[in-house]
Amino acid sequence: MRTEFVALNRTPCQGGLASLNSSIGDPIAMNAVLIRVCCYVIGLLAIGAALPPVAFAQSDEHRTGYQPDDPEVPGTVAHVSRFRAFLPPFKDLSASFPPPGDQGRQDSCVAWSLGYALRGYYYRQRMQSRTNDPGSLLSPAFIYNQVVKTPDCSGGSKLKDALDLMRTEGIPTLAEFPYDERSCVRKPNDDIKRRAAANTIAAYRSFGRPGEIRPDDVKGSLLAGTPIAIGMNIDAKAAHPSETR
Numbered sequence: 567m568r569t570e571f572v573a574l575n576r577t578p579c580q581g582g583l584a585s586l587n588s589s590i591g592d593p594i595a596m597n598a599v600l601i602r603v604c605c606y607v608i609g610l611l612a613i614g615a616a617l618p619p620v621a622f623a624q625s626d627e628h629r630t631g632y633q634p635d636d637p638e639v640p641g642t643v644a645h646v647s648r649f650r651a652f653l654p655p656f657k658d659l660s661a662s663f664p665p666p667g668d669q670g671r672q673d674s675c676v677a678w679s680l681g682y683a684l685r686g687y688y689y690r691q692r693m694q695s696r697t698n699d700p701g702s703l704l705s706p707a708f709i710y711n712q713v714v715k716t717p718d719c720s721g722g723s724k725l726k727d728a729l730d731l732m733r734t735e736g737i738p739t740l741a742e743f744p745y746d747e748r749s750c751v752r753k754p755n756d757d758i759k760r761r762a763a764a765n766t767i768a769a770y771r772s773f774g775r776p777g778e779i780r781p782d783d784v785k786g787s788l789l790a791g792t793p794i795a796i797g798m799n800i801d802a803k804a805a806h807p808s809e810t811r
Contacts, residue, residue: 631675631710631722632797643772649786657788663687664703670747673722676797677706677713680728681737684795689765700741707745708737708754708762719750725797729770735759736766 664686669678686704689695695702710719712735713727738761743754754762773779773794784794 629669629671629673629675631669631673631677632799633676633722633724634797634799635724635726638772638775640775644769646771646773646783646787648780649783649789651786653782653785653789657785659687659788659791659793662691663793664690665698667703667706668747669706672710672719672747672750673714674706674710674719674745674747674750676723676725676728677708677710680725680795681709681732682706684793685732685737685765685767687793700744701739703740704737704765705740705743705745707750707752708743708758711750711752712754714750717751725795729767732765732767733769734766736762736764738762738765 663683667678667682669675682704689704690702693702709728709731710723712731713723715721738754738758742761743758746752773783787794
């Protein structure tokens, strides 16, 4: 199994783990698990408990969408500092996340996890909002529609591509750029891009390449209120548990 962790900081992400900051300077932390079968938001960490999926297809077909990034080149991505302090039993960030969404039959897991959930975590904190109307939630379509390589929406996307887009262009609300699981051909116009620019991210940090990632560093980021994005491949049993019992 290959796993990627990303703690967002306001730059793009590559292989490993990372952290995020917003364009207006508020620290951005994103807490999501990107899985080849579905996307989960992690707002609770004790020994790795996960919340309900952020973008889990509730139809008869569970779509995925995570594509592994190329291996991180040493020195190209800032790393999260080593954590050496005390860790409590658990840290729960779930109250600050948007409600679980549904990616439907579109391979937009990365966009839902990074844009809707993780960037949405900081957006809700900055706006001091707990409402769930489209004007208070961020648009995964803005990301997916621009990074997907196949016009039939059958392809997934990479963490780095989504992070790069949020760093350079930001992300608008669902009210400004609605999500449509049946189509990904619509592109944002200049007005939408202007609105999205208010929600850019500053950078991202990695937890290192495979073999360099330390669990305490990941837990320390969550303790600091910085959720983590995780990309992984899972097998059929995890993808369709009801069918493999």
